[in-house]
Amino acid sequence: MTNLSKEQLMELDKKHFLHPTSNIKQQQEDGPPIIFKKGEGIYLEDIDGKKYIEGMSSLWNVNVGYGRKELAEVAKDQITELPFSSAFSNYSHEPVIKLSAKIAELTPGDLNTVFFTSGGSESNDSAIKIARHYWNIQGKPERRKIISRKKAYHGVALGATSATGIPEFWKFASVSPEFFHAETTSSDEIRGIIEKEGPETIAAFMAEPVVGAGGIIIPPENYFKEVRAICDEYDILFIADEVITGFGRTGKWFGIENWGVVPDMMTIAKGVSSGYIPLGGVVLSEKIHQTLAEKTEGTMFHGFTYSGHPVATAVALKNIEIIEDENLVENARAMGEELINGFKQLENEVPVLGNGRTVGLLAAIEVYKDAKTGERFETKIAPQVVAEAVKRGLICRSVIYNEADTVVLAPPLIINKEQIKDMLNILKESVEAAVAVTN
Incomplete structure (x- = not known):
């Protein structure tokens, strides 16, 4: 299909492309705007x-920004040298090792280990599963519930949709009853949910440092310090969703740094590769990583074909270099x-x-x-x-x-x-x- 007219492209789009997060009827009638x-x-x-x-x-x-030829060159070179390699069974390659170490250098506190995904929804789903697995291997399988916030957006995979606090997204899938949504800037309501449900049933609290798709909701000055203290008090994991706020977006490398708090897990995507290639991840604290290593029996049965993709990780390394150099x-x-x-x-x-x-x-x-x-x-x-x-x-x-x-x-x-x-x-x-x- 070469040299297609705009009209031909419009008709092919209407017939063959189901757009994400779009009005299907409008697309069929009008095509792409x-x-x-x-x-x-x-x-x-x-x-x-x-x-x-x-x-x-x-x-x-x-x-x-757009048109970064240096990212295209890195992708080309990596595709030529090693286009794909599995990271299952502890296999590895140079770009993923270097990127893991670089992210560990940039993230606050003891967030030192990265599990890679292809994007934000996979990252948040993975963080939820890791949190539940973390408690399960310590003999506390009842710790499954997740608290997030109203107006929050965490993605469209099944767990991520359940954590999302925008009801419009719940119409597309059945939302898990093990997810609870606190008022967006109320730490007291988080405590209330914990006490009502029982802290022994809560796996984690998940929050964007700044609510993005819900309307750029900036937390009160002490909100995240209060949240961190509540999570510590009840021994609940705190997951910071940095999918939007990470890699410089808020004027800090990571959004949570604006409030001087270190989470137990941090989810990343978007800015890690500036969208030039799909990539995401979950960054784990030393405590979580060591607990997984010591108590998981045999294989950890969670991973994606493209976890730690060589081309994606090589591009992300160059992208971070650009952010630093400029x-x-x-x-x-x-x-x-x-x-x-x-x-x-x-x-x-x-x-x-x-x-x-x-x-x-x-x-x-x-x-x-x-x-x-x-x-x-x-x-x-x-x-x-x-x-x-x-x-x-x-x-x-x-x-x-x-x-x-x-x-x-x-x-x-x-x-x-x-x-x-x-x-x-x-x-x-x-x-x-x-x-x-x-x-």
């Missing part, structure tokens, strides 16, 4: 030649400050905008009928803002779960001040256009 062709820096270009600022790093993951963690922090200052200016100029917030380059601003009083529009307006932004060449995201009416931004970590201004100018025009249509 955009067919992308290439990317460079923070920009994407579609098949018609129209250019867009990718204000979401696609799915929060293209941290080093000081992108610090740039994320500095550009986050530019973004919050821009939000404050927008709030002064556009009275429907309020509650702008950032942690590094995770950012959100809310749309109100009247930001001063908190009055909302009867119909959520953020999706219309996003639609208007796309027309003007900015890709962003809306969150309308529960009371939220929020526009979200998470641009590549390479973004600069001028590009932040461009992004905010488009956002302002898009809000004004959406409000005009609504009124």
Whole structure:
């Protein structure tokens, strides 16, 4: 199939491609709203030649930006030398060993050992299974329950879906009754669930350092220190879901570092390879790793064909090198400050905008009928803002779960001040256009 027209591609897409997290009926009727062709820096270009600022790093993951030829070269070299090798039965290879050691160097505390997956959902599912196995091999099989949070997103594998605190995702699969969801920023409610269910039945608590898909919800200053203390008090494992917040996104290497806490396990994906190739993982504390080694009888029967894929791990190593060499963690922090200052200016100029917030380059601003009083529009307006932004060449995201009416931004970590201004100018025009249509 060469030299297909846009119309031919649209028809093939409608007939043959079932899109993830998309409106199936709309796809069959209209086809894809955009067919992308290439990317460079923070920009994407579609098949018609129209250019867009990718204000979401696609799915929060293209941290080093598009068009990185050095990552392509590393992938090519590794494919030529060793395209695949099993890591089962303790077989290994150089890229996975080096990447494991590098991640252990970067992660806080004694998080020293990595189990690799192909992405975030697999990572969170694996962390849940590892937590249950950890207790089972210590003669406590009743410790199976998982506490997570409302509005949290942990993925779409079966366990990850159950941990996700957004009910819309539960409609696609039966949710396990062994999962419980606390209010998003209430440590007291976590304690309440533990005491009600019995601490002897709880395996782990799982949380994103900053709630991402649920609307960029930033925790109170002492929240995670309280959570860590509660987990220690009841001997419950604490899993930090760093799938979105890891590898510089929040202005720290890992989001949880903003609150000075070390979890027992950390799940990673997205930014570890900047989306250039699928990769994820679970980083284990020394205590968990040694317990697994000492008490697991024989083989640990959990693993994926592509756990520790040579090409993926080689690309991830180079990706981390780029983040280090170009000081992108610090740039994320500095550009986050530019973004919050821009939000404050927008709030002064556009009275429907309020509650702008950032942690590094995770950012959100809310749309109100009247930001001063908190009055909302009867119909959520953020999706219309996003639609208007796309027309003007900015890709962003809306969150309308529960009371939220929020526009979200998470641009590549390479973004600069001028590009932040461009992004905010488009956002302002898009809000004004959406409000005009609504009124």
